[in-house]
Structures are given as C-alpha cells and as structure tokens.
Amino acid sequence: MKSVPMLSSAFLHPAGESLPEPLLALRKERASALVDMPLPTRKTENWKYSSKYLKLADDMAISLPAEGKTGNSLAVPGYKVVFINGVMIPEASEYPDLDGIEILSFNDLANDEAEALPAKLGSTLNHDQVQFARLNGARFEDGLLIRLKPDAVLDQPLFIIHETSADASGSAYPRIYVEAGANSQLTLVEEYTSSGEASALVSTVTEFNLADGANVTSIRLNMEGENVQHIGATGVLQQRSSRFESHCVGFGGPLRRHDLQVRLEGEGAETKLNGVVVTQGKQHYDNHTSIDHVAAHCNSEETYRNIAADQSHAVFNGRIHIHQDAQKSNADMNNKNLLLSNGAEIDTKPELEIYADDVKCAHGATIGQLDETSVFYLVSRGIGRRQANVLLTMAFINELVQQIPVEAVRETAQARLSDFFEQTFQEA
Amino acid sequence: MLSIKNLHASVEGKEILKGINLEIKAGEVHAIMGPNGSGKSTLSQVLAGNDAFEVTEGEVTLNGDNLLDLETEERAREGIFLAFQYPVEIPGVSNLQFLRTAVNAMRKHKGQDEMNAAEFMKLAKEVSKQVDLDPAFLKRGVNEGFSGGEKKRNEIMQALLLQPKLAILDETDSGLDIDALKVVSDGVNALRSEDRAILMVTHYQRLLNHIVPDYVHVLAGGKIIKSGGRELALELEEKGYGWLGIKDDDTSN
Ligand SMILES: Nc1ncnc2c1ncn2[C@@H]1O[C@H](COP(=O)(O)OP(=O)(O)O)[C@@H](O)[C@H]1O
Ligand SMILES: [Mg+2]
Numbered sequence: 001m002k003s004v005p006m007l008s009s010a011f012l013h014p015a016g017e018s019l020p021e022p023l024l025a026l027r028k029e030r031a032s033a034l035v036d037m038p039l040p041t042r043k044t045e046n047w048k049y050s051s052k053y054l055k056l057a058d059d060m061a062i063s064l065p066a067e068g069k070t071g072n073s074l075a076v077p078g079y080k081v082v083f084i085n086g087v088m089i090p091e092a093s094e095y096p097d098l099d100g101i102e103i104l105s106f107n108d109l110a111n112d113e114a115e116a117l118p119a120k121l122g123s124t125l126n127h128d129q130v131q132f133a134r135l136n137g138a139r140f141e142d143g144l145l146i147r148l149k150p151d152a153v154l155d156q157p158l159f160i161i162h163e164t165s166a167d168a169s170g171s172a173y174p175r176i177y178v179e180a181g182a183n184s185q186l187t188l189v190e191e192y193t194s195s196g197e198a199s200a201l202v203s204t205v206t207e208f209n210l211a212d213g214a215n216v217t218s219i220r221l222n223m224e225g226e227n228v229q230h231i232g233a234t235g236v237l238q239q240r241s242s243r244f245e246s247h248c249v250g251f252g253g254p255l256r257r258h259d260l261q262v263r264l265e266g267e268g269a270e271t272k273l274n275g276v277v278v279t280q281g282k283q284h285y286d287n288h289t290s291i292d293h294v295a296a297h298c299n300s301e302e303t304y305r306n307i308a309a310d311q312s313h314a315v316f317n318g319r320i321h322i323h324q325d326a327q328k329s330n331a332d333m334n335n336k337n338l339l340l341s342n343g344a345e346i347d348t349k350p351e352l353e354i355y356a357d358d359v360k361c362a363h364g365a366t367i368g369q370l371d372e373t374s375v376f377y378l379v380s381r382g383i384g385r386r387q388a389n390v391l392l393t394m395a396f397i398n399e400l401v402q403q404i405p406v407e408a409v410r411e412t413a414q415a416r417l418s419d420f421f422e423q424t425f426q427e428a
Numbered sequence: 429m430l431s432i433k434n435l436h437a438s439v440e441g442k443e444i445l446k447g448i449n450l451e452i453k454a455g456e457v458h459a460i461m462g463p464n465g466s467g468k469s470t471l472s473q474v475l476a477g478n479d480a481f482e483v484t485e486g487e488v489t490l491n492g493d494n495l496l497d498l499e500t501e502e503r504a505r506e507g508i509f510l511a512f513q514y515p516v517e518i519p520g521v522s523n524l525q526f527l528r529t530a531v532n533a534m535r536k537h538k539g540q541d542e543m544n545a546a547e548f549m550k551l552a553k554e555v556s557k558q559v560d561l562d563p564a565f566l567k568r569g570v571n572e573g574f575s576g577g578e579k580k581r582n583e584i585m586q587a588l589l590l591q592p593k594l595a596i597l598d599e600t601d602s603g604l605d606i607d608a609l610k611v612v613s614d615g616v617n618a619l620r621s622e623d624r625a626i627l628m629v630t631h632y633q634r635l636l637n638h639i640v641p642d643y644v645h646v647l648a649g650g651k652i653i654k655s656g657g658r659e660l661a662l663e664l665e666e667k668g669y670g671w672l673g674i675k676d677d678d679t680s681n
Contacts, residue, residue, distance in 0.1 A: 003650075134566065152580050183574055203431045238643065291545070372480075373516050374516050376478055376500065377512065377515070377518070378518075378529075378530075379499070379500040379504070380475075380476050380477070380500050380503075380510055381504055381509075381530035381532050381533070381586060382501055382504035382505045382530055382534045382537065382590065383529050383533050384501055384527075384533065385499070385501060386442065387533070388501075391436070391521050391525070391526070392518070392520075392521065394521075395520025395569075397520060398520040398521075399520060420535075
C-alpha cells in the first residue's frame with residue numbers, strides 16, 4: 001500500500017518570536033496538531049481536482065524574510081496597511097487613528113491585550129474543511145487585528161496589501177482578524193501580490209466576526225505571480241441582521257485555492273458572495289465556498305463566474321447547508337463558466353444539504369463557450385476578431401466587475417482583466 | 429462596385445445559393461425580393477463573410493478586389509455593412525462601447541485618429557436622434573431587451589455611424605409599425621449617395637414605397653429568376669409570388 005504523503009516536518013518550525021506570549025503559545029499548540037497532517041491527494045474529496053497542483057518542497061518551508069519592495073499594485077485612495085511576507089511594514093502603512101476603530105499589528109499587542117485572541121483566531125472556520133488554515137495558525141509571524149466598536153464607521157475603504165517577496169524559496173502566512181461591533185461598517189480590500197521569482201507558498205487566513213447589524217464589505221484581489229502557490233481561507237460569522245458582501249477577483253497561477261466559509265448565525269443576516277476567476281496557459285484556480293444557514297430568516301446570494309483558456313483548469317465548489325432551525329431561509333447560488341479552448345477544464349459542483357422544510361433554495365451551473373453569432377456580429381462591424389473576443393469575454397463577467405463598490409479597485413480589476421484577455425487571445 | 433458571378437453557397441452540405449449573378453454600381457439601390465427560404469439571408473450572410481456558409485463556386489468582387497478572400501472584419505473595413513435580419517443581443521457589452529469600438533476600428537483603418545469617449549458620445553447622441561432611439565439605449569447592452577423595431581433602428585444607426593460603401597439590409601422592414609418604418613426608411617434614404625450602393629433584401633414590397641429602388645430582382649430557389657425596375661415589385665405585390673410560378677409558403681408578417 002502506498003503511504004499517504006504527510007506535511008513535511010520542515011513546515012512545523014515557525015520564525016518570528018516577537019509575537020505576544022499568548023500568540024506564541026497558540027502557534028505552538030497549532031503546530032503540534034500538524035504533526036500528522038496528511039497532504040491532500042486526489043482521494044481527498046475537497047481537493048480532488050486540485051491536489052495535483054500542490055507542490056511543496058522542503059525549501060519552501062523557510063519563512064520568507066519581511067523585506068523587499070512593495071507597491072507594484074493598486075493606487076490606494078483609502079487607508080492602507082502593507083504586509084510583506086506576512087509581517088506588517090509600518091513605514092509603508094497609512095491609516096488613521098479614529099474613534100472606535102482599532103487597527104493593530106499582532107506584534108504591537110501587549111501580552112494582556114493579546115490574551116483574548118487565541119480563543120478567537122480560527123473560531124470562524126471549520127478546520128476540517130480548510131486544513132491549511134491550521135498551517136497558517138502554526139506559522140503566522142504577525143497579523144492584523146481590526147476592531148470596530150459598536151456603531152463605528154470606517155469612512156473610507158481600508159486596503160491591505162499582502163506582498164509575497166520571494167528572492168529565495170520560502171513561505172508566508174498572512175493573517176487578519178476583523179471584529180465588527182454592532183451596527184459598525186467597514187470596507188476592506190485585500191490585495192495579494194508578489195515580487196521575486198523563487199517558488200513560494202502563501203497560506204492566508206482572514207476572519208470576519210460580525211455582531212448584530214454590522215455591515216462589512218470584503219474585496220479580495222488575487223494577483224500573485226507564477227512562482228506563488230496560494231492557499232487562502234476566509235471565515236465569516238454573522239449575527240442578527242448583519243450584512244456581509246464579498247467580491248473576489250482571482251487570476252490563475254500554479255496553484256490557487258480559496259475557501260470562503262460563511263455562517264449565518266443570527267436571524268435576518270444577509271450575505272452576498274461574488275466571484276470572478278480567470279485562468280490561462282496551464283494555470284489553476286479553485287474556489288470552495290460554503291454557506292451555513294444556521295438561523296432562520298437569512299438570505300444568501302452567490303454568483304461565481306470562471307473563465308478558462310488554453311490548458312488551464314478552474315474549479316468551483318459551492319456548498320449550502322441549511323440547518324434544521326433555519327426556516328424561511330433564502331439561498332440562491334449561480335455559477336456560470338466560459339471555456340475558451342477545448343484544452344481547458346472547468347469543474348463545478350453544487351453541494352446542497354437542506355434540513356429545514358420551509359426554505360427557498362435555487363442553484364444553477366452552466367458551462368459554455370463564446371457565442372459565434374455574437375463574434376460574427378461584432379467583426380461584421382469592423383471590430384478585429386481578437387478585440388471581439390476580449391469584449392465578449394469581458395461581457396461574461398462585466399456584471400460582477402461593475403458591482404465592485406470601490407472605484408479604484410473596480411478600475412484596476414477591469415484593466416487587469418482586459419490585459420489578461422488581450423494576452424489570452426494574442427494568437428487568435 | 430459589387431460584382432457577383434455564378435455564386436454557389438451551401439450550409440451543412442446543403443446547397444442554398446445555386447448560381448447568383450448580380451452587378452451593383454455606386455449610387456444604385458437594388459432590391460432582392462423572394463419568398464421565405466429562398467436564400468436571401470444566406471446571400472446577405474455570405475457577402476458579409478459568415479463562415480457558417482461555404483462558398484463552393486463563383487466569385488464576388490468589391491471594386492475589383494476579391495471579396496471572398498477577406499475576413500469579415502476586413503470586408504467591413506472595406507465598406508461592406510450588413511443590417512441583420514436578427515440582430516444578436518449581447519448583454520455585458522454596452523451599445524455605446526460597441527459602437528465606439530466599431531467606429532474607431534474603421535477610423536484606424538482609414539488612418540484617422542480614434543474618437544475619445546466624449547467626442548463619440550456627442551456623435552452617437554445625434555445619430556440616435558436621427559433614428560428616433562432614446563440615447564438611454566446607448567447605455568444598455570447591445571440590443572439587450574430591445575424590441576424588434578428598436579433592434580432594426582439600432583442597425584440603421586450603425587450604418588449611419590459607419591458610413592459603408594455597400595449597405596445590405598436584410599428584412600430591415602420586418603416587424604416595424606408604420607411610424608418605425610418611416611424612421612428606418614428616412615435613415616436609409618439619408619444613406620443614399622453617389623458613391624454608395626444599397627442592397628435591400630425583403631419579402632414584401634412595402635419598404636420599397638419608402639425607399640424607391642433602381643432595380644428589383646426576384647430570388648427563388650437560390651437563383652435570381654427575374655430582374656426589372658421598380659414596377660416589378662409592384663407587379664409582385666399585386667399578383668403574388670405565384671405569378672412567377674414560385675411557391676410562397678410564408679404566412680408570417
Ligand atoms: N444555418 C443554417 N443551417 C441549416 N440550414 C440553413 C441555415 N441557414 C439557412 N438555412 C436554410 O437555407 C435556406 C435559405 O434560408 P435563408 O437564406 O434564411 O432564406 P430567406 O432569408 O430567404 O428566408 C432555408 O431552407 C433554410 O432552412
Ligand atoms: Mg431571411
């Protein structure tokens with residue numbers, strides 16, 4: 001019998017000892033739980049399409065140093081926190097000292113301030129589904145704690161730039177924890193980007209804990225380079241009448257995985273998840289989402305679009321679990337996919353588990369190709385074939401891009417996507 | 429300007445056009461009439477370069493150049509314009525973006541500067557007025573949710589913006605009420621000029637009351653079986669296609 005591959009013990013040794021004592025202790029505890037962590041294989045249900053892209057070499061276990069250049073990315077109109085390889089860079093960050101809002105690096109927390117954190121970190125996630133969040137828990141060297149007091153409103157979006165800078169092989173473990181007090185409001189933009197050419201692993205965890213009536217918008221741009229394998233998890237806990245909105249835009253890579261888990265725990269909570277993924281060449285991207293309707297009278301609306309060109313591979317797995325007491329739940333999941341070549345692959349799977357009887361749950365998934373009639377219409381007006389393809393491909397996701405509520409991000413995403421498609425259709 | 433010689437074309441192995449001959453000179457307006465299924469749209473699509481149709485024999489030249497060698501977009505840039513019988517809806521691409529991209533592709537081909545968004549907006553608003561389309565339609569997806577008549581007016585709007593050498597109008601009159609027919613024909617008449625030719629394809633002759641053709645051809649069974657002047661259309665109207673021994677099984681419209 002072939003033995004199951006295990007996470008190399010090289011990955012069990014964290015760097016960075018400047019964290020407050022309670023967090024160092026937490027890390028140690030999480031590391032001990034990793035000792036027997038099997039790596040996913042194609043027999044691992046939630047990794048079956050993606051395990052073959054995961055390539056962890058021992059030299060990638062080394063913590064990437066918190067140095068390197070930043071800022072190849074968004075022109076940031078709002079507040080900004082810059083992380084390099086998972087460690088906050090205060091000189092590059094600019095954010096306000098506002099009433100009722102704390103934005104703190106884990107490393108800046110006093111021991112007593114950090115005492116409450118171990119119970120919170122990871123509390124929004126179902127770790128059995130996001131095995132790699134444990135790795136982050138064992139390895140994070142810093143992190144960002146964002147705390148909004150009740151009724152606090154962040155007047156501008158907060159941008160968090162996560163730069164992976166890899167001049168030599170290694171890994172980074174960015175971590176964010178957001179505590180949104182009752183009726184507070186926040187828009188958070190996470191941009192994942194990279195520099196350097198060496199092979200790197202980024203394992204991220206972002207958590208949102210929304211109290212009653214809190215309103216949080218999360219935008220996530222995944223645009224690291226071809227040397228970076230990205231495994232990210234986002235956990236969301238929502239209490240009564242809170243509202244969460246997520247916009248994920250992901251560009252393919254050698255391995256891209258994002259798990260988004262939302263638990264609707266209070267009545268009247270609403271969540272809206274939008275996602276756009278584009279892959280080309282031999283790239284990969286895998287989105288796994290999971291929405292738990294735990295309380296009654298909650299709404300969830302999910303719209304994901306994948307576009308795969310060349311020999312690339314996109315995966316979407318959308319789980320909706322409506323618990324027994326979650327009567328009057330409203331869940332709507334829609335996944336549309338566009339294959340731009342015969343060599344590309346898209347796997348899409350809805351997973352519905354419904355244990356309440358009075359619910360509305362709709363889901364739909366399609367896989368299609370560019371419509372030749374539409375292409376002909378455009379080229380018959382003198383528009384070049386390549387440009388016609390780009391226009392139609394953009395059209396497939398335009399509705400979602402237009403919904404990104406921060407103009408600077410929307411424009412960046414649009415420009416990057418259209419560059420991406422120009423490249424995709426270069427040969428055409 | 430356009431010369432079609434012995435054109436044969438088939439779709440999915442079935443021959444539809446069986447030897448079309450047609451000469452169109454600059455400044456002329458030709459009408460091709462024929463019952464449903466006679467091959468009118470096939471001819472239009474073949475001229476525009478739809479490669480769902482295979483040309484098996486014959487030649488087509490535009491001002492002496494072999495048209496059949498050109499890609500669809502090249503034909504458009506050389507001045508061929510087809511107003512579709514069934515314009516497609518393209519949600520996600522705004523009409524404005526589509527029109528500007530098309531106009532700029534043409535300008536670029538002619539060595540002219542591209543128009544910026546503001547310049548184009550001004551032009552597009554004027555032309556949309558000309559075809560009686562609310563400028564709000566510019567913001568919508570291409571033909572998205574347009575009524576049949578609005579789609580046809582959008583086609584004519586494109587012709588007015590692109591100023592083709594040869595405009596082929598495939599059943600541009602179908603589905604139009606009297607007012608819309610007037611708007612559309614005013615648009616087409618505005619296109620008439622010395623150096624432009626118009627090929628109208630239609631089942632009925634009512635459009636020809638508004639846009640008076642110089643020549644009328646009757647297409648049946650993939651061939652032009654009769655040609656004449658304006659009076660031929662009137663005769664057809666009066667006597668029906670049966671007069672020429674053609675079966676017209678069309679009951680629509
Ligand atoms: N894409 C196609 N596939 C198969 N048959 C077609 C296609 N397009 C047209 N035809 C056939 O070709 C014939 C001529 O059609 P068409 O050119 O649309 O006629 P018209 O425009 O005069 O009504 C009809 O018999 C029609 O069924
Ligand atoms: Mg027709």
